[in-house]
Structures are given as C-alpha cells and as structure tokens.
Amino acid sequence: MGRSPCCEKVxxxxxxxxxxxxxxxxxxxxxxxxxxxxxxxxxxxxxxCGKSCRLRWTNYLRPDIKRGKFxxxxxxxxxxxxxxxxxxxxxxxxxxxxxxDNEIKNYWNTHLKKRLTKLGIDPVTHKxxxxxxxxxxxxxxxxxxxxxxxxxxxxxxAEARLVRESKLRSQYSLQQHQLGSNNSVFPSxxxxxxxxxxxxxxxxxxxGEKEWKGYEDSTHLLEFKDxxxxxxxxxxxxxQHEMTMxxxxxxxxxxLLLDNSNSGDPSLSPESGGECITCDGSGSxxxxxxxxxxxxxxxxxxxxxxxxxxxxxxxxxxx
DNA sequence: AATTGTAACAACCGCCGACCT
DNA sequence: TAGGTCGGCGGTTGTTACAAT
Numbered sequence: 001m002g003r004s005p006c007c008e009k010v011x012x013x014x015x016x017x018x019x020x021x022x023x024x025x026x027x028x029x030x031x032x033x034x035x036x037x038x039x040x041x042x043x044x045x046x047x048x049c050g051k052s053c054r055l056r057w058t059n060y061l062r063p064d065i066k067r068g069k070f071x072x073x074x075x076x077x078x079x080x081x082x083x084x085x086x087x088x089x090x091x092x093x094x095x096x097x098x099x100x101d102n103e104i105k106n107y108w109n110t111h112l113k114k115r116l117t118k119l120g121i122d123p124v125t126h127k128x129x130x131x132x133x134x135x136x137x138x139x140x141x142x143x144x145x146x147x148x149x150x151x152x153x154x155x156x157x158a159e160a161r162l163v164r165e166s167k168l169r170s171q172y173s174l175q176q177h178q179l180g181s182n183n184s185v186f187p188s189x190x191x192x193x194x195x196x197x198x199x200x201x202x203x204x205x206x207x208g209e210k211e212w213k214g215y216e217d218s219t220h221l222l223e224f225k226d227x228x229x230x231x232x233x234x235x236x237x238x239x240q241h242e243m244t245m246x247x248x249x250x251x252x253x254x255x256l257l258l259d260n261s262n263s264g265d266p267s268l269s270p271e272s273g274g275e276c277i278t279c280d281g282s283g284s285x286x287x288x289x290x291x292x293x294x295x296x297x298x299x300x301x302x303x304x305x306x307x308x309x310x311x312x313x314x315x316x317x318x319x
Numbered sequence: 320a321a322t323t324g325t326a327a328c329a330a331c332c333g334c335c336g337a338c339c340t
Numbered sequence: 341t342a343g344g345t346c347g348g349c350g351g352t353t354g355t356t357a358c359a360a361t
Contacts, residue, residue, distance in 0.1 A: 051347085101350085114326095333352100340345100
C-alpha cells in the first residue's frame with residue numbers, strides 16, 4: 001500500500017489545459033503513442049502528471065470522441081442502462097460509441113438526473129417516488145432486475161476489456177506498420193485511405209466479436225452457468241432461463257437497446273409495446289407467471305419513463 | 320454596470336484491481 | 341508472496357459562461 005500520489009512532484013501544473021499543452025500532448029501521442037503515461041509528460045515537455053495527461057487525452061483530445069448535444073436515442077440508452085447498471089459509467093459508455101464515461105456521467109448529473117427528479121422519478125431506483133417499495137411484486141422485480149444487472153455487468157466488463165485489448169493490439173500493429181511508413185497513428189487523420197481506416201475499425205469489431213464468441217462458447221459462459229447453478233445467490237429458474245436465452249441470442253443486449261427504435265426489434269422496446277425477449281423465452285409467448293409479471297411491469301416501467309422523457313425534451317420550457 | 324445564482328462541463332482526487340518484480 | 345507501479349473508475353470539486361436581479 002502507500003502508493004505515492006501521482007502529482008506529488010512540486011511544480012506540476014494543474015487546472016485547465018492550454019491550447020499549447022493540448023498541442024504538445026497531441027503531437028507527442030501522434031508520433032509515439034502514449035506508452036507509459038507516467039513517463040509521457042517529461043518526454044512530451046509537459047509540466048503535468050501522467051494521470052492528468054491521460055485524462056485529457058481520453059476525455060477530450062482523443063480523435064474518436066463525439067462532442068456536442070446528446071441525441072434522444074443516446075438519452076434513452078443512458079437512462080435504460082443506468083437503470084440496469086447504476087453508476088457504472090464506463091460500462092454504460094461502451095454502449096455509446098464515441099462518448100466518454102466522464103461525459104456521460106456529467107450529462108447524467110447535470111441533465112438526466114434532474115429531469116427524472118422533476119418528473120417524480122427517483123434517479124437511483126428509477127421508480128416513481130411515491131411508489132411503495134415494500135410492495136412484494138416490486139421487490140421481486142427489483143431482485144430480478146438486480147440479477148440481470150449482475151450478469152450484464154459481468155458481460156459488459158468482459159466486452160469492454162476485449163475491445164480495449166483489441167484496440168491496443170490494433171494500435172500496436174498499426175504503429176509497427178507505420179514505423180516504416182512514417183504516418184500518423186490515427187487512421188482517421190492519416191494520409192492513408194478512408195477504406196483502410198474503416199477496415200481497421202472493422203477488424204477491431206470483428207476481432208472483438210470473435211473473441212466474445214469464444215468467451216461465450218467456452219470458459220466464461222461455462223463459468224457463468226456454473227455460477228448460476230451453484231451460486232448461493234440463488235438465481236430463480238425463470239431468471240436462469242432468461243439469462244440462458246440472453247446468452248445464446250444472436251443479438252446482444254447492446255443491440256437490443258441501441259437498435260430498438262430502428263430495427264423493428266421488439267425486445268425491450270417501450271414504443272412498440274413489444275414483449276421482452278427475456279420474458280417470453282424463445283419468443284413463443286411462453287414463460288411462467290413470475291416472468292410474465294416481471295415483463296409486464298418492466299414494460300410499463302419503461303413506458304412510463306420514456307414517455308415522460310420523450311414528452312419533455314431537453315429544450316422544453318419545463319427545463 | 321455590478322452582483323448573485325445557476326447550469327454545464329472540465330479536471331482532480333482517492334480508491335481499487337491487475338500486473339510486475 | 342509482498343510490495344510497488346500503473347491505469348481505470350466513480351465521486352467530487354473547480355472553473356467558466358450565462359441569466360436573473
């Protein structure tokens with residue numbers, strides 16, 4: 001223990017970054033990659049700690065960051081994922097391409113949380129504030145949601161790790177390649193063709209998907225199933241079935257959420273009033289009573305939230 | 320024009336887990 | 341295996357811009 005603070009060195013600058021500092025950091029990373037963050041400031045000629053440099057890069061300077069107003073789709077995704085995952089911003093960010101966890105967190109704290117509060121919805125539980133929490137039905141639903149969240153959290157972490165690893169590998173191989181070609185490390189900004197950069201992205205995606213398939217097919221899924229079967233957390237048979245259905249589904253949770261408004265996929269789609277894929281088993285409309293109740297209430301819950309949100313856009317005078 | 324309040328967001332802080340020696 | 345280093349995460353604070361008084 002007793003890790004030394006990263007900014008213990010006297011004289012290191014804090015506070016807002018100047019354009020000159022940004023340029024130094026950008027130039028250095030473009031040329032060398034970030035490498036060790038701790039060593040970077042010295043090499044780049046910056047009087048900042050490595051942590052500060054990393055944050056500046058990941059939250060602001062990275063070329064693959066989308067800035068500006070959040071779309072309605074993004075807002076909905078954040079609310080849905082927050083209900084499922086809580087304040088796990090990095091996990092939520094993996095479902096919002098080009099948005100950083102910091103940006104999502106800030107947006108939640110300054111916009112969405114207040115909006116839900118004003119609508120009478122508890123931003124922590126995502127339930128109407130006047131609703132009695134002692135209700136047996138809702139306790140059951142909360143437990144189910146919590147179990148789903150546990151599984152989804154684990155999956156998200158693995159997914160995020162795979163993406164990171166894939167990116168690192170891709171960056172590394174690209175840098176190796178560029179040592180010979182002397183190009184920028186950023187495909188989108190380099191002189192190489194757009195097709196090569198999109199290929200890069202596709203490769204990353206394919207690699208990640210392949211690896212995740214591997215995880216699904218092998219150890220992680222088995223471990224998870226084992227956990228479900230042996231865990232003292234006592235997953236209900238219904239939930240185990242639901243989770244198995246999720247795990248074998250071709251469409252991942254991400255797609256269910258992100259595509260629910262434009263792919264026609266009825267899963268978890270409040271607008272469509274469709275049934276949850278997790279509730280009706282193989283889609284045959286089966287499932288036991290508990291699952292159906294959960295599904296129905298969950299559907300109503302999302303309807304309530306999203307109808308309210310949709311009916312009160314951020315530029316509404318109400319806000 | 321000056322002051323105060325508030326919203327938005329950038330940045331920092333402290334903790335934690337993974338990894339390395 | 342203990343201890344140190346590093347990067348990542350989430351909570352919080354600081355700063356800036358703008359509106360209201």
